[in-house]
Amino acid sequence: MVTIIYVGMRFLPTYDFSDTVVVPDGSYQPASPAPTVPAPTTAATTPPPTAGPGPTLLPGVKAATPVGGISSKEDVWNTVLLVSIGGVLLVMTVGLGAGWLLSRRLLAPLHSISEAAVKAADGNLTERIGAQGPEDELKQLADTIDTMLARLEESFAAHQRFAANASHELLTPLATTRALLQVAADDPTGEEFAEIAPMLRETNERNISVVQALLDLAGADHVPLDSTPVDLAELAELAAAERTTQAAERGIRIDVDTELDCEVTGNATLLRQLVANLLDNALTHNVAEAGRVHLTVYREKGVVVEVENTGPHLEAAEVDRLFEPFYRSRPRIASDRSGHGLGLAIVRSIATAHHGTVTARSNPGGGLTVQVELPGDLHKS
Secondary structure (H helix, E strand, C coil), X not given: CHXXXXXXXXXXXXXXXXXXXXXXXXXXXXXXXXXXXXXXXXXXXXXXXXXXXXCEECCCCCCCCCCCEXXXXXXXXXHHXXXXXXXXXXXXXXXXXXXXXXXXXXXXXXXXXXXXXHHHHCCCCCCCCCCCCCCCHHHHHHHHHHHHHHHHHHHHHHHHHHHHHHHHHHHHHHHHHHHHHHHHHCCCCCCCHHHHHHHHHHHHHHHHHHHHHHHHHHHCCCCCCCCCEEEHHHHHHHHHHHCHHHHHHCCEEEEEEXXXXXXXXXXXXXXXXXXXXXXHHHHHCCCCCCEEEEEEEEECCCEEEEEEECCCCCCHHHHHHCCCCCCCCCCHXXXXXXXXXXXXXXHHHHHHHCCCEEEEXXXXXXXXXXXXXXCCCHHHC
């Protein structure tokens, strides 16, 4: 506005600030003229036309100011008013046009975000915004929503796999039990019942173990933690000693390395189960002969429990899914059918309940290394 008014006032009007004096008619008294010789009058001489009444300009003064010129204060203010109104209209027009274009550019990501949110509400989690442009707040918001949608899609897929695997895990023993009962019912003598009874007991025990594991998984995140310190090194040595015979029968050697001062604050029962599940998983998914399990407990920022074992080679995609409930790296038809695929899922839930983290990586020569890091004993800090 300042620029428009300045340019308009500087270049548009014509300024005429000469010494012009306007006097009313009859108020001007000319001085006595010097004597002159009268000019001869003739009949042809006609008097000049007389002007009507009006103002008389002083001799030597310029004529009236042309249209668009400025010769008084009133002209200045009138011109300022006209230039200001024109400037306001021009700035308003340019501002509205620029604002409209800018708002369309800025609100375009919001439209894409709204569409993705509507599709996600309808159950379509595969849609992504894919915002382009500078790294401003809207671009960051769109990227955050894309990340959220990806995690939701992965989470929903994991829950669907969990439901399918849990149904299969529970349905298989029930179907086996029904088949055995039908065989027993078809035998009027009852002689086959003695052979079927141990199979029924084993199937029932497996059902109980699956349900108990599901209860452990559901309750691991909600069990109140004790404030008493727990020595993880001692738990690791006891758990390894309990499984020495089982490991020897399969030709697997268990090595244990522990350090002093490896206490954490938490629930001793859950932490014992965490170490036991790590060892059971390492023994179950191992080589048949000359296998090895290395259990290490040491202190870094917190207390670390690390279990390394020999076994089949695992791809990175498989390692990421090992903590899903009921997931197995090998199909049950190719395995010894031991375990139910909930061991590492329970380990993660227990570690999360104790404010810890769990990571896993495949070993170059085969097998897996699982590392659990828990905060140290808070009473010693």
